[in-house]
Structure formats: structure tokens, C-alpha cells
Amino acid sequence: AQSVAQPEDQVNVAEGNPLTVKCTYSVSGNPYLFWYVQYPNRGLQFLLKYITGDNLVKGSYGFEAEFNKSQTSFHLKKPSALVSDSALYFCAVRALGKLVFGTGTRLLVSP
Amino acid sequence: GAVVSQHPSRVICKSGTSVKIECRSLDFQATTMFWYRQFPKQSLMLMATSNEGSKATYEQGVEKDKFLINHASLTLSTLTVTSAHPEDSSFYICSAREGQGAVYEQYFGPGTRLTVT
Secondary structure: OOEEEOOOOEEEEEOOOOEEEOOEEEOOOOOOEEEEEEOOOOOEEEEEEEOOOOOEEEOHHHOEEEEEOOOOEEEEEEOOOOHHHOEEEEEEEEEOOEEEEOOOEEEEEEO | OOOEEEEOOEEEEOOOOOEEEEEEEOOOOOOEEEEEEEOOOOOEEEEEEEEOOOOOEEOOOOOOOOEEEEEEEOOEEEEEEOOOOHHHOEEEEEEEEEOOOOOOEEEEOOOEEEEEO
8 A cells, every 4th residue: 555654743843944755665666755834723725746857846835856766755845944944744656546655754943 | 826715704603503614716727626624733634525416535533524525616616514513623625736747826714713612
């Protein structure tokens, strides 16, 4: 079965520091991978996706993610965190026409 | 990107009553829409996939007679929670698919907070 794992429930980082939110996947075939962000009481906002091509994917709000096939990872990164980046982040894989989400990682950026 | 709206954003109802939640794709046609449920501090769980003009496909463990889904047009899908109980209280999020085949985008609505008293 297709799945993604987000091993960290929460990530804490100081404003201005780089951030990484981890995601590993398990799929058969080529993976279609996504990152979404959710602010309190809101739906999901699309950040970026990997379908094919360059392993480094650039997305919205300065975020990027690196697809690593050998490590089956798709970690979300940002060079310099902002307090406003504090939110819940979901990694997802598309399988059989459906999105399968990870358990989410709460990012807390302190001033 | 495309916009998906949900109405209402919040609803409080009494136990035993039914509640209807609307999901609309505002600037594109969506032959397929998805309904998710999210419990506090948990991930999104897919409840069902609705296709315009046909019956919805429910995920295992989701009661189709309790969660009625109608996708009557290319821009509107509705989820009706029938005979609601407190355990149905949750955050419901819809999503609409734009495009067909292997290349498509999925856009999410802002969610509906349902509280059953």
C-alpha cells in the first residue's frame, strides 16, 4: 500500500534559521509527492509537488523540497524561517487517484 | 490557483438532526470531488470520492447511509450528515479535482467545523 510517514510530530526552529520537515514515502511505481500547509481552522494550501524531473522542487512562500529516490524521502525545507510559517504541514502521496496524507508535523517558529 | 468554497464554515446542530455541507468549485469544473474528515490534531482521512452524475465511492468503514454525498453538477457536491451525533463532530474538508488523466490538480476548500450537541 502507498503511504507516507512524517516522523516528527513537531519541529521547533528560531526565526531566521533554516527549517526541515521530514517525509518518507513507500510507493510502488513512480511517486507523485506533495506538501500542503494548514493554518488553524482552515483547509489545506498547496505548497509544492514532485511528479518528475529535477529532484529539487521549488514551491510557494520560499519553500522547497528535495526528492531522494535512494532514501525514499521528500523533505520540506526553507532557508530562513518566518514566525508566520508556524502551521501544520502535511506530506502526501497520490495513489490510485487519491491523496494519502501523512500524520502531519506542526512547525513552530519562535521569534 | 483555482478556488474551492465550502458553506457553512461552522455549524452547530442538535443530536438527531441532519446537516448539509456544500462544496463548490468557483472557477473550474470538477467531475471529481473528495470529502475528508479531520479529527483534532490528526491527519485528513478520505471519506468518499464523488463523481458528477454517479454514486459516490465510500472508503472502508464510512457509513454511506449516514454521510450522504450528492454531486449533481460539475461545480457542486454536498455532504449531508444524517441523524448527527456528538461523535460526528469534526472538521470536514472537501477537495475538487481539476483536469483528467494522470495530470491534474486537487484544490481544497477551507473546511467546515461541525459541532453536534
